[in-house]
Amino acid sequence: MFQIDQYAYTNRLLKVHPGEKMAFAIITMIICLISQSLAVMLAAIALMAAAVIRAGIPLRVYIKLITVPALFLILAVGAVAVSISGQGEGYLWGIALGKFYIGVSPSNLYLAVLLFCRSLGAISCLYFLSLTTPMVEIISILRKLKVPSLFIELMGLIYRFIFVLVETAESIYTSQSSRLGYRNLKTGYSSLGALVGNLLISSYRRSEILFTALSSRGYTGELRVLETKYIVSGKNILAILAIDVLLVLLSLAEMSGGGLIGRIYN
């Protein structure tokens, strides 16, 4: 149903302790976010791509997955690159619009490039986490991190119900379209309205049935499930530490040395 979720349960890094994968993704993501160095961001993108390939996710699939946010990201950083000002001095490219100038200044262009790489780096980390770690494991790590139990329980419930409801919505959609429910805009809207309304009511009914079923099995307000045991690997932890310390050092070196792009730019 969700391609990402499917890989999370079938990849080759499934047996690795979820805490290690999560730490790797989150720490690298934070380094990416704080660092001003382009090299660090590019390194993070490459590292995560390598890790995802290592997990046995086909390169073709990964490229396809990452192109969608990357395309949108180009548009999003485009908004940062373009600026409006009263005088068009120092623009690399620009057009006059009445009293104002719309154009791209060198500093904004640099910011946009930096932002693109930083964001793509962070997205790579996110993809690594979500492609290799099943949601159930992420939730159990959050529980160990002492996130309030109500939040954890709601997360668990919502995650499980998503798949039930998507299936319901899909079958309603199929039967509606087989009856020409989406043949034009007007019928499309009223069909979608009916779909959403029905989905809500069926969710409500389902929650009642579920509660009855749970209560009859002794539910007292807490759902407990067995968790998979994982082995903590010292080797992995050392590797993660080494990689992230290297990234931080690279970042510091870049900053004091003016940086890869900084040198070209100045």
Add this chain to the structure above:
Amino acid sequence: MKRYIVLMLTCFIAVSLIIPENAYAMHIMEGYLPFGWSGLWTALMLPFLFLGMRSIQRTVQEKPSLKMLLGLVGAFAFVLSALKIPSVTGSCSHMTGVGLGTILFGPLAMSVLGCIVLIFQALLLAHGGLTTLGANTFSMAVVGPLAVYGIYRLLQRSGAPREVSVFLAAALGDLLTYVTTSVQLALAYPEAVGGVMASLVKFAGIFAVTQIPLAVSEGLLTVLVFNFLTAHSGQELQELSILRKEGLS
């Protein structure tokens, strides 16, 4: 002069058609906000999350079946945001469901459910992100629902027809969400000349192109859903509004 305006408009329309999945435009992307701003928005969002959690906790203690209901409603909100709205241009857009959820369940419950839905959107669909979770929760699960709730209550009290209040609440709630997102982006990336205000005009302008039609269709759909529910499931609607009556709003 005129040529440029036409050119720019074509560019904007082309851009809004090219965007492969409009859903990506709904949230600030992973890594797009600097570290400090991510932290600040998370800190601003936490009190609302805390209030929401506390009120849910209280309600659930009295009525344990509500936990299941909240779970299904959260999943419903996620599925809703993944449904494609039929559109003329062929590019696909999505509902946020903020209007529907808030009118049914109140703004406090929405802050918690919204936050969880945003986590799942980041992890399952790569929409939004973990570092921008605070900012996205603030715009979509705090400001949006509060706006919807305020507008809906105000219009209901002034005796406006229900369709009108539902439409305006959902559409304006949607718009205010995007205004908040524009403010968040403008604060993080101010213009060298003109500062935050110039930047705000820029971001809000870009958002307006894609989001005003979306807000209108969100409003229309929410009205359609409500009409459907009152026509066919009045009883269930009564029972569902239990969350609001139990003090969750």
